[in-house]
Amino acid sequence: MSADLIDGKAFAAALRGRIATAVAAMKADHSVTPGLAVVLVGEDPASSVYVRSKGKATVEVGMESFEHRLPPETSQDDLLALVARLNGDAKVNGILVQLPLPKHMDEAAVINAIAPEKDVDGFTVLNAGRLATGQKAMVPCTPLGCLMLLRDRLGSLAGKDALVIGRSNIVGKPMAQLLLADSATVTVAHSRTEDLPDLCRRADIVVAAVGRARFVQGDWIKPGATVIDVGINRTEDGLVGDVDFESVRQVAGAITPVPGGVGPMTIACLLANTLTATARVNGLPEPEGLTP
Numbered sequence: 601m602s603a604d605l606i607d608g609k610a611f612a613a614a615l616r617g618r619i620a621t622a623v624a625a626m627k628a629d630h631s632v633t634p635g636l637a638v639v640l641v642g643e644d645p646a647s648s649v650y651v652r653s654k655g656k657a658t659v660e661v662g663m664e665s666f667e668h669r670l671p672p673e674t675s676q677d678d679l680l681a682l683v684a685r686l687n688g689d690a691k692v693n694g695i696l697v698q699l700p701l702p703k704h705m706d707e708a709a710v711i712n713a714i715a716p717e718k719d720v721d722g723f724t725v726l727n728a729g730r731l732a733t734g735q736k737a738m739v740p741c742t743p744l745g746c747l748m749l750l751r752d753r754l755g756s757l758a759g760k761d762a763l764v765i766g767r768s769n770i771v772g773k774p775m776a777q778l779l780l781a782d783s784a785t786v787t788v789a790h791s792r793t794e795d796l797p798d799l800c801r802r803a804d805i806v807v808a809a810v811g812r813a814r815f816v817q818g819d820w821i822k823p824g825a826t827v828i829d830v831g832i833n834r835t836e837d838g839l840v841g842d843v844d845f846e847s848v849r850q851v852a853g854a855i856t857p858v859p860g861g862v863g864p865m866t867i868a869c870l871l872a873n874t875l876t877a878t879a880r881v882n883g884l885p886e887p888e889g890l891t892p
């Protein structure tokens with residue numbers, strides 16, 4: 601038996617299509633064009649690639665893209681000044697400051713300087729707190745994309761045993777909040793977890809976000825489980841996930857590939873959040889199906 605492939609690339613393309621339709625309607629009916637600003641500090645080649653593909657996807661759905669590339673030695677004050685300017689720019693509805701930032705910066709201070717209503721990554725304390733307390737929030741893009749794929753595959757997640765491997769602020773914690781809000785029974789595992797294989801064997805849903813190439817093994821997986829691989833690891837054999845795809849696919853019911861799984865969903869959800877932010881700030885109805 602071999603798992604079904606969850607085609608994140610196709611799902612993301614369909615989502616971008618719906619976003620493009622909604623953007624066109626917003627322009628035609630309200631003369632409003634959503635705008636997304638992406639800020640990259642430094643020259644990390646991988647980050648540079650993501651920023652370029654975000655910009656391209658933004659323009660393709662009819663939004664305005666503003667790219668700010670700053671040298672690695674940029675001071676935190678200069679970055680904060682740029683964020684303040686973008687906060688006050690009416691053409692900018694979403695702001696993404698690419699992480700990680702150079703070591704001389706206080707990442708939390710920079711992120712929390714983003715106006716919450718433009719925080720399309722959902723990384724500010726206010727949006728994290730809103731998500732955790734069940735209030736209307738901007739939801740982090742990668743977990744939102746994973747949730748969309750899980751609901752599409754499983755329908756209701758109520759009562760499912762879900763294991764999130766990884767406790768980062770950008771994936772693990774918000775993923776756990778979203779699963780909990782959908783009434784799954786959620787466990788969050790991490791590097792200090794004892795008996796991860798045993799925990800994993802109980803899970804109907806596994807979301808792997810640990811940053812270790814091919815970490816999750818086939819003999820850890822409950823037969824028929826749904827496995828979402830958030831990992832992006834560059835190895836000698838190319839891009840691989842946090843899941844050992846070849847062994848896990850023999851046991852799982854469904855699995856996301858890397859590439860072509862969660863990654864494209866992250867970018868599509870960034871556009872979804874930008875559209876949602878634009879609708880909210882203009883008092884327009886929020887397009888359906890873009891928020892949890």
Ligand SMILES: Nc1nc(=O)c2c([nH]1)NC[C@@H]1CN(c3ccc(C(=O)N[C@@H](CCC(=O)O)C(=O)O)cc3)C=[N+]21
Pocket residue numbers: 647649650696697698699700721741832839858859860861862863864866867
């Ligand atoms: N503030 C902030 N927000 C982010 O959302 C953010 C960030 N910083 N820093 C870097 C990570 C990484 N990230 C990815 C987005 C898309 C793919 C993606 O589309 N991946 C393709 C493959 C692309 C390739 O070949 O490298 C795929 O999985 O199919 C991957 C990774 C967003 N990030």
